[in-house]
Amino acid sequence: MKRVLKCTERGEIMLDDRKKRVLQAIVEEYINTAEPVSSNALTKSNGLNYSSATIRNEMADLEKKGYLDKTHTSSGRIPSEKGYRYYVDELINDNDISVEEIKYISSKLETKVNEIEDLTKLTATTISEITHYTTVSIGPKNDEQLIEEIKFVQLGTRMIMAVILTDNGLVKETIIKFDEDITAKQVETVNYMFNQKLKGKPLETIKGPLEEYLFDEMQYSVNVIKPIIEQIKKVLAEDEKIYLEGANKSFDLPEFNSLEVAKNFVNVLDTKELMEDMLNSGFAQDINVYIGQENEKDELKDFSIVTFKHKVGNKDLGTIGIIGPKRMDYSKVISVMKYISKKLNDTGG
Amino acid sequence: MKRVLKCTERGEIMLDDRKKRVLQAIVEEYINTAEPVSSNALTKSNGLNYSSATIRNEMADLEKKGYLDKTHTSSGRIPSEKGYRYYVDELINDNDISVEEIKYISSKLETKVNEIEDLTKLTATTISEITHYTTVSIGPKNDEQLIEEIKFVQLGTRMIMAVILTDNGLVKETIIKFDEDITAKQVETVNYMFNQKLKGKPLETIKGPLEEYLFDEMQYSVNVIKPIIEQIKKVLAEDEKIYLEGANKSFDLPEFNSLEVAKNFVNVLDTKELMEDMLNSGFAQDINVYIGQENEKDELKDFSIVTFKHKVGNKDLGTIGIIGPKRMDYSKVISVMKYISKKLNDTGG
DNA sequence: AGTTAGCAGTCAAATGAAAAGAGTGCTAAA
DNA sequence: TTTAGCACTCTTTTCATTTGACTGCTAACT
Numbered sequence: 093m094k095r096v097l098k099c100t101e102r103g104e105i106m107l108d109d110r111k112k113r114v115l116q117a118i119v120e121e122y123i124n125t126a127e128p129v130s131s132n133a134l135t136k137s138n139g140l141n142y143s144s145a146t147i148r149n150e151m152a153d154l155e156k157k158g159y160l161d162k163t164h165t166s167s168g169r170i171p172s173e174k175g176y177r178y179y180v181d182e183l184i185n186d187n188d189i190s191v192e193e194i195k196y197i198s199s200k201l202e203t204k205v206n207e208i209e210d211l212t213k214l215t216a217t218t219i220s221e222i223t224h225y226t227t228v229s230i231g232p233k234n235d236e237q238l239i240e241e242i243k244f245v246q247l248g249t250r251m252i253m254a255v256i257l258t259d260n261g262l263v264k265e266t267i268i269k270f271d272e273d274i275t276a277k278q279v280e281t282v283n284y285m286f287n288q289k290l291k292g293k294p295l296e297t298i299k300g301p302l303e304e305y306l307f308d309e310m311q312y313s314v315n316v317i318k319p320i321i322e323q324i325k326k327v328l329a330e331d332e333k334i335y336l337e338g339a340n341k342s343f344d345l346p347e348f349n350s351l352e353v354a355k356n357f358v359n360v361l362d363t364k365e366l367m368e369d370m371l372n373s374g375f376a377q378d379i380n381v382y383i384g385q386e387n388e389k390d391e392l393k394d395f396s397i398v399t400f401k402h403k404v405g406n407k408d409l410g411t412i413g414i415i416g417p418k419r420m421d422y423s424k425v426i427s428v429m430k431y432i433s434k435k436l437n438d439t440g441g
Numbered sequence: 442m443k444r445v446l447k448c449t450e451r452g453e454i455m456l457d458d459r460k461k462r463v464l465q466a467i468v469e470e471y472i473n474t475a476e477p478v479s480s481n482a483l484t485k486s487n488g489l490n491y492s493s494a495t496i497r498n499e500m501a502d503l504e505k506k507g508y509l510d511k512t513h514t515s516s517g518r519i520p521s522e523k524g525y526r527y528y529v530d531e532l533i534n535d536n537d538i539s540v541e542e543i544k545y546i547s548s549k550l551e552t553k554v555n556e557i558e559d560l561t562k563l564t565a566t567t568i569s570e571i572t573h574y575t576t577v578s579i580g581p582k583n584d585e586q587l588i589e590e591i592k593f594v595q596l597g598t599r600m601i602m603a604v605i606l607t608d609n610g611l612v613k614e615t616i617i618k619f620d621e622d623i624t625a626k627q628v629e630t631v632n633y634m635f636n637q638k639l640k641g642k643p644l645e646t647i648k649g650p651l652e653e654y655l656f657d658e659m660q661y662s663v664n665v666i667k668p669i670i671e672q673i674k675k676v677l678a679e680d681e682k683i684y685l686e687g688a689n690k691s692f693d694l695p696e697f698n699s700l701e702v703a704k705n706f707v708n709v710l711d712t713k714e715l716m717e718d719m720l721n722s723g724f725a726q727d728i729n730v731y732i733g734q735e736n737e738k739d740e741l742k743d744f745s746i747v748t749f750k751h752k753v754g755n756k757d758l759g760t761i762g763i764i765g766p767k768r769m770d771y772s773k774v775i776s777v778m779k780y781i782s783k784k785l786n787d788t789g790g
Numbered sequence: 791a792g793t794t795a796g797c798a799g800t801c802a803a804a805t806g807a808a809a810a811g812a813g814t815g816c817t818a819a820a
Numbered sequence: 821t822t823t824a825g826c827a828c829t830c831t832t833t834t835c836a837t838t839t840g841a842c843t844g845c846t847a848a849c850t
Contacts, residue, residue, distance in 0.1 A: 128842090130841075130842060130843085131842080131843075132841090132842080142793075142794090143793070143794050143795080144794090144842095144843095145793075145794050145795070145796095145844095146792085146793060146794070148842090148843065148844075149792095149793090149844095151843090152843085152844075162842095162843090163802090164800080164801055164802070164842095165799090165800050165801060165842085165843075165844095166799080166800045166801050166802085166841070166842045166843055166844095167801080167802080167841085167842065167843085168841085168842065168843090206615070206616045206617065206618055206672065207616055240597070241596060241597065243594050243595075243596065243602075245592050245594050245604060247590060247592065247604065247606050247612065248589070248590065248606065253592075253604060253612070253614070255594060255596065255602060257596045257597065263596065263602065263616055265602070265614055266555070267555040267556055267612060268555065269555055323555065338711070339707055339710070339711050340704075340707050340708045340711040340712075343703075343704045343707055343708070349700060351698060351700065351703070354692075354700070354703055355689075355692045358688055358689050358692050358707065359689045359692070361688070362687070362688050362689040363689075477813090479812075479813055479814085480813075480814080481812090481813080491822075491823090492822070492823050492824080493813095493823090494815095494822075494823050494824070494825095495821085495822060495823070497813090497814070497815075498815095498822090500814090501814090501815080511814090512831095513829085513830055513831070514813090514814075514815095514828090514829050514830060515812070515813050515814050515815095515828080515829045515830050515831080516812085516813065516814085516830080516831080517812085517813065517814090791850100792849105792850085793848105793849080793850075794847100794848085794849075794850095795846105795847090795848080795849090796845105796846090796847090796848100797844105797845090797846090798843105798844090798845090798846105799842100799843085799844085799845100800841105800842085800843080800844100801840105801841095801842090801843105802839105802840095802841090802842105803838105803839085803840090803841105804837100804838080804839075804840100805836100805837080805838075805839090806835105806836090806837085806838100807834100807835090807836090807837105808833100808834085808835085808836105809832105809833085809834080809835100810831100810832085810833075810834095811830105811831085811832080811833095812829105812830095812831085812832100813828105813829090813830095813831105814827105814828085814829080814830100815826105815827090815828085815829100816825100816826090816827090816828100817824105817825090817826090817827105818823100818824090818825090819822105819823085819824080819825100820821105820822080820823075820824090
């Protein structure tokens with residue numbers, strides 16, 4: 093994944109204070125209205141007590157420096173991607189969250205859930221409800237987890253269920269069907285065998301050549317072991333389930349009046365591969381922001397994505413991504429994520 | 442759900458043979474091109490060797506009878522909903538399936554799956570791939586099923602997993618967490634107890650007042666039984682998962698160039714309630730067609746929906762729905778569904 | 791030096807008139 | 821019963837014009 097550098101890391105010339113205020117005002121105004129911002133519109137706003145001509149000069153400067161764009165010669169300004177990046181890195185208010193929102197988040201997070209994935213889903217739903225953006229979420233990456241226990245349960249005469257429990261509480265189960273009857277004795281042997289060999293090992297061990305671990309037993313009862321290994325491998329290799337929340341919300345945004353954008357959006361959400369890439373990017377921080385062309389995939393060039401590694405302590409509980417227009421309310425999104433992250437770690441999940 | 446009557450059941454005046462051919466040609470041409478069909482366009486087509494003027498007269502008649510519409514005074518004709526209905530009931534070719542398609546379906550259905558829901562999902566995917574429409578699918582309704590076995594498996598010290606197996610092979614599992622340690626003895630007791638009381642009962646028994654069945658034991662160890670009952674009830678009461686396939690395919694159709702339609706479509710797919718209604722309608726036949734306003738919900742008035750009760754023998758395996766424009770290729774859709782249905786029942790699933 | 795008023799210049803979006811094109815309905819003849 | 825022919829209707833496209841919102845620049849002001 094492309095490493096996104098902070099402005100300061102890129103050695104940008106610092107903007108003076110008034111320029112910062114102008115840039116911030118333009119970004120925020122544009123986030124609110126989705127219309128190019130004119131010099132006149134800014135004269136009234138937050139503490140910018142200058143005439144439109146002065147603002148115009150500042151805007152011309154900011155444009156020359158690459159922070160602003162024009163849609164045509166005589167239009168107002170819109171933030172460039174560099175402008176958004178500067179805003180996110182330097183000007184953002186990461187405590188942009190109201191008392192009502194805090195209450196709402198608290199009440200949602202009090203819901204009792206029994207499985208990790210449900211917690212991630214619940215968090216994603218909450219974020220979507222508060223920010224009104226579309227969220228996607230995925231469970232924890234299973235490669236890093238350790239196998240705590242494997243249980244085999246006989247169901248009927250020709251079916252067993254394998255349940256794998258990992259150290260961070262993930263439970264994975266799958267069903268294995270056989271062509272002949274299975275005895276309780278066989279299930280017990282299998283149970284013993286797998287736990288003996290695999291307990292404490294990382295989950296990805298199973299993806300590798302298990303024969304090393306189970307060679308002797310393979311010989312012993314190949315027609316029982318083989319289907320089990322195959323099925324477990326298959327389940328672990330399977331794509332993670334991706335949960336989507338609030339896809340329709342995006343369609344109320346003005347940028348989705350462009351059919352091309354709308355189509356692109358549906359396409360992205362419908363392409364698992366893209367979603368996975370999106371969620372698996374950004375290992376550096378817990379919250380990562382990708383603006384427009386900062387996204388690796390061309391299909392995402394019109395969107396901004398904020399990913400949020402959902403963890404309690406050091407336990408990875410999954411990743412949540414927000415996808416929206418570049419004109420996303422970064423302050424709100426990041427504030428909500430930070431608050432939830434803090435909340436989860438305070439209460440211990 | 443609204444009962445959709447066949448034309449003949451409604452006592453329609455029969456159309457003479459040439460009118461049928463004209464109507465069929467118009468419907469099929471419109472399904473292909475999405476453009477209003479002119480009298481001229483039909484003169485060349487399948488066996489209609491009449492001048493455009495003759496066709497025009499027939500078209501005027503069909504319009505007067507309500508089978509055709511015009512978009513404006515001097516436009517070609519498009520089928521009305523009544524026209525589509527007549528086509529579906531009387532003119533359809535339900536063997537509109539090529540050798541390649543048969544091969545493709547066969548190869549897909551040979552994939553080994555271990556769970557019912559996976560088979561339904563696989564079938565839905567296959568249908569979507571062949572017809573290029575969006576499909577939604579849902580697992581079997583669980584109320585009618587009988588409990589074959591309930592297993593409780595201890596995971597760690599404070600967690601057990603309950604696995605419910607039903608007579609038609611559905612497996613439902615859920616995790617229960619406790620605030621105190623659980624002993625193997627307790628799990629065994631619970632196992633015995635639940636099976637004793639619930640084996641052979643319909644699954645919906647669990648949704649009712651279980652206390653009747655388990656009263657004595659409730660007293661015996663309320664802090665073990667209660668969370669179990671609560672969690673199992675919760676899982677069974679949960680909405681069924683709905684799987685969506687090929688949402689992006691619809692966006693290539695010309696009717697989705699209208700933002701209103703596109704938005705409506707995303708809205709429908711994003712609203713679980715609507716999807717469930719859609720899939721749970723139509724108990725009369727295995728294949729049900731709802732055209733435009735025949736759909737109960739207003740949101741679906743611009744779409745046609747074909748639902749397909751997926752079963753082997755009498756076992757309900759779930760329902761698959763196709764959602765597309767009213768100008769849907771009904772022949773292809775219904776042919777594919779019929780073929781798959783036959784195939785599944787021949788091979789026994 | 792920094793700020794502001796004023797005005798010319800630019801471009802998108804809205805408006806409107808005109809022409810082109812596709813199809814129908816009707817009539818009269820075959 | 822079928823068909824050729826023509827007038828009529830309505831959409832779509834095109835082009836020119838107007839309107840209005842901004843900016844950039846210059847010159848004056850603090």
